Amino acid sequence: MRAPFTRTARAEDDKTAQIEKAFREGVDLYQQGRYAEAQRKLKEVLSLDPRKELAARLVDEAGTRIMAKMMADVRMGNEPTYIWQYYQQYQ
Helix, strand or coil: CCCCCHHHHHHHEEEEEEEEHHHHHHHHHHHHCCHHHHHHHHHHHHHHHCCCCHHHHHHHCCCHHHHHHHHHHHHCCCHHHHHHHHEEEEE
């Protein structure tokens, strides 16, 4: 029988991987001009409630330039701005 904290740690690792994947896919879709799909991926990221430090790392990875572009693009809704707010809270 596994200890409860092991399952909790594994679940957290799985959630982190899911957030990272959805964020990266969202950025890739945005860069391909697939805005509705990109917005859905960023909504998924937010629904998974990323930790501020994770959001900050992902924004750093994507680059502030692409995030600024996504925030300024009306086709992307408010999701990039919400993720940016996580980034700012962590910084």
